[in-house]
Amino acid sequence: MALLEVxxxxxxxxxxGGINRxxxxxSFHVNEGETLAIVGESGCGKSVTSMSLxxxxxxxxxxxxxxxxxxxxxxxxxxDREMRAIRGNDISMIFQEPMTSLNxxxxxxxxIRETLMIxxxxxKQAAEAHAIEMLTLVGIPEPKRRVGExxxxxSGGMRQRVMIAxxxxxxxxxxxxxxxxxxxxxxxxxQILKLMLDLKxxxxxxxxLITHDLGVVAEIAERVMVMYAGRKVEEAPVAELFRSxxxxxxxxxxGAVPKLGSSLAGTATRLAEIPGQVPDLRKPITGCVxxxxxxxxxxxxxxxxxxLEEKGxxxxxxxxxxxxxxxxx
Amino acid sequence: MLSYILxxxxxxxxxxxxxxxxxxxxxxxxxxxxxVVIAGDQASPEDVERIRQSLGLDRPFLVxxxxxxxxxxxxxxxxxxxxxxxxxxxIAQRLGPTLSLMIVTLxxxxxxxxxxxxxxxxxxxxxxxxxxxxxxxxxxxxxxxVVGYMLAYIFALELEWLPVQGYTPLSSGFWPWLENxxxxxxxxxxxxxxxxxxxxxAAMLEVLQQDYIRTAKAKGLGQGGILFIHxxxxxxxxxxxxxxxxxxxxxxxxxxxxxxxxxxxxGRLTIDAILRRDYPVIQxxxxxxxxxxxxxxxxxxxxxTLVDPRIRY
Numbered sequence: 307m308a309l310l311e312v313x314x315x316x317x318x319x320x321x322x323g324g325i326n327r328x329x330x331x332x333s334f335h336v337n338e339g340e341t342l343a344i345v346g347e348s349g350c351g352k353s354v355t356s357m358s359l360x361x362x363x364x365x366x367x368x369x370x371x372x373x374x375x376x377x378x379x380x381x382x383x384x385x386d387r388e389m390r391a392i393r394g395n396d397i398s399m400i401f402q403e404p405m406t407s408l409n410x411x412x413x414x415x416x417x418i419r420e421t422l423m424i425x426x427x428x429x430k431q432a433a434e435a436h437a438i439e440m441l442t443l444v445g446i447p448e449p450k451r452r453v454g455e456x457x458x459x460x461s462g463g464m465r466q467r468v469m470i471a472x473x474x475x476x477x478x479x480x481x482x483x484x485x486x487x488x489x490x491x492x493x494x495x496x497q498i499l500k501l502m503l504d505l506k507x508x509x510x511x512x513x514x515l516i517t518h519d520l521g522v523v524a525e526i527a528e529r530v531m532v533m534y535a536g537r538k539v540e541e542a543p544v545a546e547l548f549r550s551x552x553x554x555x556x557x558x559x560x561g562a563v564p565k566l567g568s569s570l571a572g573t574a575t576r577l578a579e580i581p582g583q584v585p586d587l588r589k590p591i592t593g594c595v596x597x598x599x600x601x602x603x604x605x606x607x608x609x610x611x612x613x614l615e616e617k618g619x620x621x622x623x624x625x626x627x628x629x630x631x632x633x634x635x
Numbered sequence: 636m637l638s639y640i641l642x643x644x645x646x647x648x649x650x651x652x653x654x655x656x657x658x659x660x661x662x663x664x665x666x667x668x669x670x671v672v673i674a675g676d677q678a679s680p681e682d683v684e685r686i687r688q689s690l691g692l693d694r695p696f697l698v699x700x701x702x703x704x705x706x707x708x709x710x711x712x713x714x715x716x717x718x719x720x721x722x723x724x725x726i727a728q729r730l731g732p733t734l735s736l737m738i739v740t741l742x743x744x745x746x747x748x749x750x751x752x753x754x755x756x757x758x759x760x761x762x763x764x765x766x767x768x769x770x771x772x773x774x775x776x777x778x779x780x781v782v783g784y785m786l787a788y789i790f791a792l793e794l795e796w797l798p799v800q801g802y803t804p805l806s807s808g809f810w811p812w813l814e815n816x817x818x819x820x821x822x823x824x825x826x827x828x829x830x831x832x833x834x835x836x837a838a839m840l841e842v843l844q845q846d847y848i849r850t851a852k853a854k855g856l857g858q859g860g861i862l863f864i865h866x867x868x869x870x871x872x873x874x875x876x877x878x879x880x881x882x883x884x885x886x887x888x889x890x891x892x893x894x895x896x897x898x899x900x901x902g903r904l905t906i907d908a909i910l911r912r913d914y915p916v917i918q919x920x921x922x923x924x925x926x927x928x929x930x931x932x933x934x935x936x937x938x939x940t941l942v943d944p945r946i947r948y
Contacts, residue, residue, distance in 0.1 A: 393852070406846040
């Protein structure tokens with residue numbers, strides 16, 4: 307059953323240079339306990355999508371339209387008070403920057419306690435005990451001591467663990483992780499990903515993982531949605547997507563991933579890059595959003611925007627030519 | 636922490652010594668010979684010379700300075716040339732009203748200016764923000780005596796809500812004490828409130844951009860909790876600094892305010908002493924104000940460590 311159903315989400319920003327259509331008509335769903343990855347390059351609208359789900363976009367200049375049905379309720383129709391009761395409780399978030407996402411002048415314990423006291427109505431003692439429990443759960447040694455420490459006394463990896471503890475304290479149904487490992491060392495990245503998966507299994511939360519790291523996607527996601535220029539261009543189960551990407555943009559993304567050991571094996575090739583720039587989202591786009599950078603684009607692509615079509619089992623993509631074997635690289 | 640405070644106190648000693656040297660030099664820099672002033676218009680040169688000798692004004696500068704410092708360290712600020720009373724007693728007598736005025740002004744400022752600044756930052760660019768900042772510019776540009784007379788005219792003479800002037804000690808009741816201090820505190824606090832509100836707004840604007848504020852929102856905190864706990868505590872260092880610097884403004888402003896509202900405090904004593912060239916009194920007051928200022932700075936440094944755990948000494 308779908309926990310979250312997003313229908314025609316449009317997040318636009320009023321700017322001096324015109325209306326920036328950061329997210330323009332994106333629909334997707336997340337099932338209970340499922341992990342959906344949203345991938346795309348910087349500026350494709352993936353972070354704005356996640357912030358829109360939490361209604362953390364400042365309005366104005368932002369404006370969110372469409373519908374976001376979470377557990378049967380349209381989040382866009384809730385009052386601010388109702389929305390606050392959902393944030394941090396039913397849906398919580400982990401951010402990219404563990405160094406700056408925790409409040410530097412409040413103790414770690416206080417920052418975990420807060421959500422418990424607001425949402426679960428725990429008193430200070432109970433919340434403190436639960437905070438220590440959460441720190442133990444996310445693998446922080448000496449939790450009783452750490453709970454009274456400040457963020458600057460912790461390393462980056464530890465801070466991200468604290469962020470996870472904050473996010474999972476109230477057993478959310480949905481966890482949105484916006485580039486949770488991008489700012490961390492590779493060894494720490496693996497630990498944090500494993501931790502997220504362990505905890506997800508324990509609390510049964512669904513995860514929306516926003517990333518541009520396809521290695522991370524392959525590791526933990528079940529389904530992948532590819533975004534480009536504020537639109538969804540492809541969506542498929544993770545194995546299917548890696549095996550047979552249909553959209554030229556997705557193929558470009560996969561081609562840009564270096565293969566470890568390829569030079570030793572003598573199979574090294576020049577990394578494929580996607581030429582050109584993301585289009586200016588303040589100008590109306592006719593035709594396919596990717597046409598300007600696509601090697602296969604034809605006049606058809608430049609005139610008519612392709613719709614999302616079924617290209618395989620549970621696999622959809624928005625490309626006029628995706629069905630044809632010619633581009634299945 | 637305690638050792639830090641002790642070290643800081645020791646470090647203020649040279650500052651105080653330099654201040655003392657300046658204060659003492661006043662006698663030599665300022666025009667007019669104190670011996671002539673004390674002796675009066677009818678005195679003969681012999682009288683003046685006698686007075687000069689009795690005050691020790693004929694001895695070398697450093698000797699005079701040394702014995703002056705020695706006496707101060709023993710709590711003796713000298714004797715007023717005009718009233719013949721000990722300077723310390725004269726200051727003690729006037730300390731109550733000035734201290735009352737300063738404390739009420741300080742509290743009023745913090746209670747009014749900080750929330751105004753926070754709201755202005757929260758609603759940055761809105762009408763509320765522009766109104767608050769407009770008042771801040773207004774408050775900043777009006778001299779204390781203009782505000783003082785305006786307030787006295789409106790609230791005391793026309794509306795008769797509050798007394799026009801005067802001072803009642805706290806020992807005769809809280810309200811009679813406060814009643815006399817409200818208008819002076821507003822007049823004196825105007826510039827101070829404007830300054831603190833502006834700094835609060837600026838500091839909050841920067842803090843509200845930070846990632847941890849987004850985190851606080853994502854946790855489901857209400858606006859109040861975000862602004863006054865998560866944001867304000869981070870913005871506190873510059874705000875506390877300006878509140879501290881503002882105490883220097885208060886000391887200067889108190890002199891004018893006390894004159895406008897006929898408050899028998901140190902400000903009035905200062906003016907009287909200057910007009911009478913009563914050097915021991917001037918020296919005593921300047922020394923006291925300097926000491927208070929050094930003390931306030933020390934307190935600010937200690938407050939830093941309370942609001943920001945990253946600051947450790």
